[in-house]
Amino acid sequence: MVKGIKIALLVLLFSPTSFGQSERNWKLNAALSFAPGFLTEKTQTIQLHGYLGFLKNKIHLRGDGFYFLNSFGERPRFDMNHQLFSGAFYHFTEKKLQPYIGFQPGIAISRSSEYYTLNEENNELEREIAVSPLGSAVGGLHYYGEKLFFLFVEGRYIFGKHKSNSYPVYLDEFRISFGLGFTF
Protein backbone atom coordinates (compact mmCIF):
# COMPACT_ATOMS: atom_id res chain seq x y z
CA MET A 1 0.00 0.00 0.00
CA VAL A 2 2.79 2.37 1.01
CA LYS A 3 4.63 1.51 -2.18
CA GLY A 4 1.48 2.30 -4.16
CA ILE A 5 1.15 5.72 -2.50
CA LYS A 6 4.83 6.45 -3.19
CA ILE A 7 4.40 5.59 -6.85
CA ALA A 8 1.25 7.70 -7.07
CA LEU A 9 3.08 10.65 -5.56
CA LEU A 10 6.01 10.20 -7.95
CA VAL A 11 3.69 10.05 -10.94
CA LEU A 12 1.90 13.20 -9.80
CA LEU A 13 5.18 14.97 -9.05
CA PHE A 14 6.84 14.25 -12.37
CA SER A 15 3.75 14.14 -14.52
CA PRO A 16 3.67 16.53 -17.48
CA THR A 17 0.96 18.68 -15.89
CA SER A 18 2.59 19.21 -12.49
CA PHE A 19 4.48 22.27 -11.40
CA GLY A 20 4.52 23.92 -14.78
CA GLN A 21 6.22 20.90 -16.31
CA SER A 22 3.13 20.44 -18.45
CA GLU A 23 3.74 19.91 -22.09
CA ARG A 24 4.61 23.50 -22.74
CA ASN A 25 2.28 25.18 -25.20
CA TRP A 26 4.57 28.13 -25.90
CA LYS A 27 7.94 28.62 -27.53
CA LEU A 28 10.69 31.17 -27.40
CA ASN A 29 12.21 31.76 -30.81
CA ALA A 30 15.43 33.56 -31.63
CA ALA A 31 16.74 33.91 -35.17
CA LEU A 32 19.41 35.59 -37.23
CA SER A 33 19.65 36.24 -40.93
CA PHE A 34 21.03 38.44 -43.66
CA ALA A 35 18.27 40.52 -45.23
CA PRO A 36 18.61 42.01 -48.69
CA GLY A 37 16.29 44.92 -49.41
CA PHE A 38 14.95 46.38 -52.64
CA LEU A 39 14.21 50.07 -53.19
CA THR A 40 13.08 51.99 -56.22
CA GLU A 41 15.63 53.31 -58.75
CA LYS A 42 17.43 49.95 -58.98
CA THR A 43 18.84 50.20 -55.49
CA GLN A 44 19.51 47.34 -53.08
CA THR A 45 20.46 47.22 -49.42
CA ILE A 46 21.85 44.59 -47.10
CA GLN A 47 21.04 44.26 -43.41
CA LEU A 48 21.77 41.92 -40.55
CA HIS A 49 18.40 40.82 -39.17
CA GLY A 50 17.75 39.34 -35.73
CA TYR A 51 14.64 38.70 -33.72
CA LEU A 52 13.32 37.32 -30.46
CA GLY A 53 9.76 36.03 -30.24
CA PHE A 54 7.23 34.40 -27.94
CA LEU A 55 4.87 31.98 -29.71
CA LYS A 56 1.68 30.70 -28.09
CA ASN A 57 -1.66 29.57 -29.53
CA LYS A 58 -0.60 30.62 -33.06
CA ILE A 59 0.16 34.18 -31.91
CA HIS A 60 3.82 35.12 -32.21
CA LEU A 61 4.90 38.32 -30.40
CA ARG A 62 8.17 39.46 -31.93
CA GLY A 63 10.77 42.15 -31.57
CA ASP A 64 12.99 42.56 -34.65
CA GLY A 65 16.16 44.53 -35.28
CA PHE A 66 17.82 45.33 -38.60
CA TYR A 67 21.42 46.52 -38.61
CA PHE A 68 22.17 48.40 -41.82
CA LEU A 69 25.35 47.16 -43.50
CA ASN A 70 25.42 48.82 -46.90
CA SER A 71 23.50 49.84 -49.98
CA PHE A 72 24.23 49.62 -53.69
CA GLY A 73 22.74 50.82 -56.95
CA GLU A 74 21.69 54.01 -58.63
CA ARG A 75 20.51 55.84 -55.48
CA PRO A 76 21.76 54.51 -52.16
CA ARG A 77 20.03 57.34 -50.15
CA PHE A 78 21.25 56.44 -46.65
CA ASP A 79 24.55 55.70 -44.99
CA MET A 80 22.73 54.77 -41.79
CA ASN A 81 19.34 53.10 -41.63
CA HIS A 82 19.04 50.84 -38.60
CA GLN A 83 15.51 49.75 -37.78
CA LEU A 84 13.65 48.30 -34.81
CA PHE A 85 10.21 46.69 -34.97
CA SER A 86 7.81 45.21 -32.47
CA GLY A 87 4.51 43.51 -33.25
CA ALA A 88 2.54 40.33 -33.65
CA PHE A 89 2.15 37.51 -36.16
CA TYR A 90 -0.55 34.94 -36.76
CA HIS A 91 0.64 31.41 -37.58
CA PHE A 92 -1.93 29.54 -39.65
CA THR A 93 -1.02 26.06 -38.33
CA GLU A 94 0.91 24.48 -35.49
CA LYS A 95 2.55 21.87 -37.72
CA LYS A 96 6.22 21.76 -38.66
CA LEU A 97 5.70 24.04 -41.63
CA GLN A 98 3.97 27.19 -40.43
CA PRO A 99 2.96 29.99 -42.79
CA TYR A 100 2.36 33.29 -41.06
CA ILE A 101 1.43 36.91 -41.55
CA GLY A 102 1.91 39.88 -39.25
CA PHE A 103 2.23 43.57 -38.70
CA GLN A 104 4.97 45.45 -36.86
CA PRO A 105 5.22 49.17 -36.16
CA GLY A 106 8.76 50.39 -35.68
CA ILE A 107 11.34 53.13 -35.91
CA ALA A 108 14.19 53.93 -38.29
CA ILE A 109 17.36 55.56 -37.01
CA SER A 110 18.56 56.97 -40.28
CA ARG A 111 20.88 59.51 -41.90
CA SER A 112 20.68 60.68 -45.48
CA SER A 113 23.78 60.25 -47.61
CA GLU A 114 22.49 62.83 -50.11
CA TYR A 115 21.38 65.98 -48.31
CA TYR A 116 23.78 68.09 -46.27
CA THR A 117 22.90 71.16 -44.24
CA LEU A 118 25.01 74.12 -43.24
CA ASN A 119 25.92 74.62 -39.61
CA GLU A 120 26.61 78.36 -39.30
CA GLU A 121 28.35 78.00 -35.94
CA ASN A 122 31.30 76.05 -37.33
CA ASN A 123 30.62 76.67 -41.03
CA GLU A 124 30.59 72.97 -41.78
CA LEU A 125 28.22 70.76 -43.72
CA GLU A 126 26.39 68.21 -41.62
CA ARG A 127 23.77 65.50 -41.86
CA GLU A 128 21.34 64.93 -39.03
CA ILE A 129 20.35 61.52 -37.67
CA ALA A 130 16.56 61.27 -37.40
CA VAL A 131 14.24 58.85 -35.64
CA SER A 132 11.25 58.24 -37.90
CA PRO A 133 8.18 56.02 -37.36
CA LEU A 134 7.70 53.01 -39.62
CA GLY A 135 5.09 50.40 -40.36
CA SER A 136 5.70 46.97 -41.88
CA ALA A 137 3.55 44.13 -43.19
CA VAL A 138 5.18 40.71 -43.11
CA GLY A 139 4.46 37.25 -44.52
CA GLY A 140 6.60 34.14 -44.27
CA LEU A 141 7.21 30.50 -43.41
CA HIS A 142 8.73 28.71 -40.44
CA TYR A 143 9.98 25.16 -40.74
CA TYR A 144 10.65 23.54 -37.36
CA GLY A 145 13.23 20.77 -37.10
CA GLU A 146 13.00 17.89 -34.64
CA LYS A 147 14.68 19.83 -31.86
CA LEU A 148 15.99 23.31 -31.20
CA PHE A 149 16.34 24.57 -34.76
CA PHE A 150 14.03 26.16 -37.29
CA LEU A 151 14.41 27.72 -40.69
CA PHE A 152 12.50 30.78 -41.74
CA VAL A 153 11.95 32.79 -44.87
CA GLU A 154 9.89 35.95 -44.95
CA GLY A 155 9.11 39.02 -47.01
CA ARG A 156 8.47 42.40 -45.45
CA TYR A 157 7.17 45.66 -46.90
CA ILE A 158 8.34 48.67 -44.91
CA PHE A 159 6.79 52.11 -45.23
CA GLY A 160 7.77 55.44 -43.71
CA LYS A 161 9.67 58.64 -44.37
CA HIS A 162 13.01 59.89 -43.10
CA LYS A 163 12.30 63.39 -41.74
CA SER A 164 15.13 65.53 -40.43
CA ASN A 165 16.18 69.16 -40.91
CA SER A 166 16.72 68.55 -44.62
CA TYR A 167 14.70 67.11 -47.50
CA PRO A 168 12.49 64.13 -46.60
CA VAL A 169 13.39 60.74 -48.08
CA TYR A 170 11.08 57.74 -48.39
CA LEU A 171 12.10 54.71 -46.35
CA ASP A 172 9.84 52.38 -48.34
CA GLU A 173 11.53 49.07 -49.00
CA PHE A 174 10.79 45.42 -49.71
CA ARG A 175 13.02 43.14 -47.69
CA ILE A 176 13.61 39.39 -47.71
CA SER A 177 15.04 37.40 -44.82
CA PHE A 178 16.16 33.79 -44.94
CA GLY A 179 17.81 32.43 -41.86
CA LEU A 180 18.17 29.96 -39.07
CA GLY A 181 16.72 30.18 -35.59
CA PHE A 182 16.74 28.48 -32.23
CA THR A 183 13.57 27.51 -30.44
CA PHE A 184 13.43 26.83 -26.71
Next chain:
Amino acid sequence: MKRTILTVFICSAILMCASAQDEDKTEETLKSTLIQKGQLDGGVRTTTSLFGHDNIPGLGVGGQFRLQIFDYLNTEWFADWITLDLNGAGTRNNAHIGWSVLFYPIRTGRVVPYAIAGHCFDYAKVIPLSTPFEDRSGDIITRWSSAVQAGLGSHFYLTEKFDISLNAQYMLHLGKHLDYELQPTNNGYTLDTDGHSSSGTGMEGHILITASLNYRIADLW
Protein backbone atom coordinates in the same frame (compact mmCIF):
# COMPACT_ATOMS: atom_id res chain seq x y z
CA MET B 1 3.42 -5.24 -10.21
CA LYS B 2 -0.19 -5.14 -11.33
CA ARG B 3 -0.97 -2.67 -8.58
CA THR B 4 1.89 -0.44 -9.71
CA ILE B 5 0.70 -0.43 -13.30
CA LEU B 6 -2.85 0.25 -12.14
CA THR B 7 -1.74 3.14 -9.95
CA VAL B 8 0.25 4.72 -12.77
CA PHE B 9 -2.64 4.23 -15.16
CA ILE B 10 -5.23 5.77 -12.82
CA CYS B 11 -3.05 8.78 -11.96
CA SER B 12 -2.31 9.42 -15.62
CA ALA B 13 -5.98 9.10 -16.53
CA ILE B 14 -6.98 11.60 -13.82
CA LEU B 15 -4.40 14.08 -15.06
CA MET B 16 -5.48 13.67 -18.67
CA CYS B 17 -9.14 14.17 -17.73
CA ALA B 18 -8.31 17.29 -15.72
CA SER B 19 -6.35 18.68 -18.63
CA ALA B 20 -9.17 17.93 -21.09
CA GLN B 21 -11.74 19.57 -18.82
CA ASP B 22 -9.61 22.71 -18.65
CA GLU B 23 -9.56 22.91 -22.42
CA ASP B 24 -13.37 22.50 -22.64
CA LYS B 25 -13.89 25.15 -19.99
CA THR B 26 -11.65 27.54 -21.87
CA GLU B 27 -13.59 27.09 -25.07
CA GLU B 28 -17.00 27.41 -23.39
CA THR B 29 -16.18 30.50 -21.40
CA LEU B 30 -13.95 32.19 -23.91
CA LYS B 31 -16.45 34.73 -25.16
CA SER B 32 -17.64 35.76 -21.72
CA THR B 33 -14.17 36.22 -20.22
CA LEU B 34 -12.42 38.29 -22.84
CA ILE B 35 -13.07 41.57 -21.02
CA GLN B 36 -12.88 41.46 -17.23
CA LYS B 37 -11.74 43.67 -14.40
CA GLY B 38 -8.17 43.26 -13.22
CA GLN B 39 -6.70 42.51 -16.64
CA LEU B 40 -3.39 44.09 -17.61
CA ASP B 41 -2.49 44.27 -21.30
CA GLY B 42 0.59 45.58 -23.09
CA GLY B 43 0.81 46.52 -26.73
CA VAL B 44 2.33 48.44 -29.59
CA ARG B 45 0.50 50.89 -31.82
CA THR B 46 0.71 52.79 -35.03
CA THR B 47 -1.09 56.11 -35.40
CA THR B 48 -2.10 58.25 -38.35
CA SER B 49 -2.70 61.94 -37.72
CA LEU B 50 -5.17 63.64 -40.07
CA PHE B 51 -6.71 67.07 -40.65
CA GLY B 52 -4.33 68.93 -38.37
CA HIS B 53 -2.77 72.41 -38.55
CA ASP B 54 -1.51 71.87 -42.11
CA ASN B 55 -3.93 69.21 -43.31
CA ILE B 56 -0.97 66.87 -43.85
CA PRO B 57 -1.11 63.23 -42.74
CA GLY B 58 1.52 62.02 -40.27
CA LEU B 59 2.69 58.56 -39.25
CA GLY B 60 3.35 57.62 -35.65
CA VAL B 61 4.58 54.75 -33.53
CA GLY B 62 4.06 54.06 -29.85
CA GLY B 63 3.14 51.74 -27.06
CA GLN B 64 0.47 51.31 -24.42
CA PHE B 65 -0.66 49.51 -21.31
CA ARG B 66 -4.28 48.82 -20.46
CA LEU B 67 -5.42 48.25 -16.90
CA GLN B 68 -9.07 47.33 -16.50
CA ILE B 69 -10.59 48.80 -13.34
CA PHE B 70 -14.17 47.53 -13.64
CA ASP B 71 -15.87 45.03 -15.94
CA TYR B 72 -17.25 47.87 -18.07
CA LEU B 73 -14.40 50.34 -17.66
CA ASN B 74 -10.81 50.10 -18.83
CA THR B 75 -7.89 52.55 -18.72
CA GLU B 76 -5.19 53.01 -21.34
CA TRP B 77 -1.75 54.57 -20.73
CA PHE B 78 0.06 55.45 -23.92
CA ALA B 79 3.00 57.20 -25.55
CA ASP B 80 3.28 58.12 -29.25
CA TRP B 81 5.92 59.62 -31.54
CA ILE B 82 4.39 61.17 -34.66
CA THR B 83 6.27 62.92 -37.48
CA LEU B 84 4.92 64.97 -40.38
CA ASP B 85 6.65 66.01 -43.59
CA LEU B 86 5.51 69.63 -44.10
CA ASN B 87 5.34 69.41 -47.90
CA GLY B 88 9.13 69.24 -48.18
CA ALA B 89 9.56 72.60 -46.40
CA GLY B 90 10.23 71.21 -42.95
CA THR B 91 9.34 68.61 -40.37
CA ARG B 92 6.92 68.61 -37.48
CA ASN B 93 7.48 66.14 -34.64
CA ASN B 94 4.84 65.42 -32.01
CA ALA B 95 5.22 63.39 -28.84
CA HIS B 96 2.10 62.42 -26.89
CA ILE B 97 2.07 60.86 -23.47
CA GLY B 98 -1.27 60.37 -21.78
CA TRP B 99 -4.13 58.24 -20.62
CA SER B 100 -7.67 57.39 -21.68
CA VAL B 101 -10.74 55.74 -20.21
CA LEU B 102 -12.55 53.10 -22.26
CA PHE B 103 -16.23 52.37 -21.68
CA TYR B 104 -17.73 49.10 -22.96
CA PRO B 105 -21.49 49.26 -23.61
CA ILE B 106 -21.37 45.60 -24.73
CA ARG B 107 -18.63 43.23 -23.65
CA THR B 108 -19.51 39.82 -25.04
CA GLY B 109 -18.18 38.18 -28.18
CA ARG B 110 -14.89 38.59 -29.95
CA VAL B 111 -15.69 42.08 -31.23
CA VAL B 112 -15.93 44.52 -28.32
CA PRO B 113 -16.84 48.13 -29.22
CA TYR B 114 -15.98 50.98 -26.89
CA ALA B 115 -16.15 54.73 -26.36
CA ILE B 116 -12.85 56.33 -25.40
CA ALA B 117 -11.94 59.69 -23.84
CA GLY B 118 -8.85 61.00 -22.10
CA HIS B 119 -6.09 63.50 -21.67
CA CYS B 120 -2.47 63.79 -22.74
CA PHE B 121 0.58 66.01 -22.66
CA ASP B 122 1.93 67.03 -26.03
CA TYR B 123 5.35 68.20 -27.20
CA ALA B 124 5.57 69.69 -30.69
CA LYS B 125 8.67 70.76 -32.58
CA VAL B 126 8.64 72.40 -36.01
CA ILE B 127 11.94 72.28 -37.93
CA PRO B 128 12.23 74.39 -41.11
CA LEU B 129 14.27 72.93 -43.97
CA SER B 130 17.98 73.81 -43.95
CA THR B 131 20.20 73.51 -47.02
CA PRO B 132 23.97 73.54 -47.70
CA PHE B 133 23.61 77.32 -48.15
CA GLU B 134 21.20 78.25 -45.37
CA ASP B 135 21.12 77.24 -41.71
CA ARG B 136 17.60 77.66 -40.32
CA SER B 137 18.19 76.01 -36.97
CA GLY B 138 17.46 79.39 -35.36
CA ASP B 139 13.89 79.24 -36.71
CA ILE B 140 13.00 75.99 -34.95
CA ILE B 141 9.94 76.40 -32.72
CA THR B 142 8.68 74.17 -29.93
CA ARG B 143 5.67 73.95 -27.65
CA TRP B 144 4.50 71.98 -24.65
CA SER B 145 0.76 71.75 -24.34
CA SER B 146 -2.03 69.72 -22.89
CA ALA B 147 -4.72 68.03 -24.93
CA VAL B 148 -7.98 66.15 -24.54
CA GLN B 149 -9.16 63.40 -26.86
CA ALA B 150 -12.32 61.38 -27.40
CA GLY B 151 -13.64 58.89 -29.92
CA LEU B 152 -14.87 55.41 -30.72
CA GLY B 153 -13.14 52.11 -31.28
CA SER B 154 -13.29 48.35 -31.07
CA HIS B 155 -11.20 45.39 -29.88
CA PHE B 156 -11.04 42.34 -32.14
CA TYR B 157 -9.99 39.28 -30.15
CA LEU B 158 -8.12 36.68 -32.18
CA THR B 159 -7.42 34.54 -29.10
CA GLU B 160 -8.28 34.77 -25.41
CA LYS B 161 -5.21 36.89 -24.75
CA PHE B 162 -4.51 38.69 -28.00
CA ASP B 163 -6.49 41.47 -29.62
CA ILE B 164 -6.18 43.97 -32.42
CA SER B 165 -7.76 47.33 -31.57
CA LEU B 166 -8.75 50.11 -33.87
CA ASN B 167 -10.00 53.53 -32.82
CA ALA B 168 -10.57 57.03 -34.15
CA GLN B 169 -10.32 60.03 -31.83
CA TYR B 170 -10.46 63.77 -32.13
CA MET B 171 -7.64 65.44 -30.18
CA LEU B 172 -8.00 69.06 -29.09
CA HIS B 173 -4.84 70.87 -27.96
CA LEU B 174 -5.32 73.38 -25.17
CA GLY B 175 -2.73 76.10 -24.70
CA LYS B 176 -0.62 78.43 -26.71
CA HIS B 177 -0.73 78.56 -30.48
CA LEU B 178 2.25 77.16 -32.37
CA ASP B 179 2.93 79.97 -34.80
CA TYR B 180 4.09 78.90 -38.25
CA GLU B 181 2.75 78.94 -41.76
CA LEU B 182 3.36 77.00 -44.94
CA GLN B 183 3.53 79.40 -47.89
CA PRO B 184 3.21 78.13 -51.46
CA THR B 185 5.95 79.33 -53.80
CA ASN B 186 6.79 78.76 -57.45
CA ASN B 187 9.08 75.97 -56.37
CA GLY B 188 7.01 74.14 -53.75
CA TYR B 189 6.53 75.48 -50.24
CA THR B 190 8.42 77.52 -47.70
CA LEU B 191 7.94 77.37 -43.94
CA ASP B 192 7.67 80.70 -42.12
CA THR B 193 8.05 80.86 -38.37
CA ASP B 194 8.06 84.09 -36.39
CA GLY B 195 10.93 82.95 -34.21
CA HIS B 196 8.73 82.56 -31.13
CA SER B 197 8.05 79.07 -29.92
CA SER B 198 4.40 79.83 -29.21
CA SER B 199 2.22 82.85 -28.95
CA GLY B 200 -1.31 83.65 -27.79
CA THR B 201 -3.91 81.11 -26.84
CA GLY B 202 -5.53 79.00 -29.48
CA MET B 203 -7.16 75.69 -30.05
CA GLU B 204 -5.76 73.26 -32.53
CA GLY B 205 -7.29 69.88 -33.25
CA HIS B 206 -6.70 66.83 -35.36
CA ILE B 207 -7.97 63.29 -35.86
CA LEU B 208 -5.93 60.33 -34.68
CA ILE B 209 -6.57 56.87 -36.08
CA THR B 210 -4.79 54.24 -34.04
CA ALA B 211 -4.30 50.53 -34.69
CA SER B 212 -2.79 48.53 -31.86
CA LEU B 213 -1.74 44.95 -31.14
CA ASN B 214 -2.24 43.93 -27.51
CA TYR B 215 -1.40 40.93 -25.38
CA ARG B 216 -2.73 40.12 -21.91
CA ILE B 217 0.15 40.10 -19.48
CA ALA B 218 -1.65 39.41 -16.20
CA ASP B 219 -4.99 39.05 -14.45
CA LEU B 220 -4.41 41.07 -11.30
CA TRP B 221 -7.70 40.72 -9.41
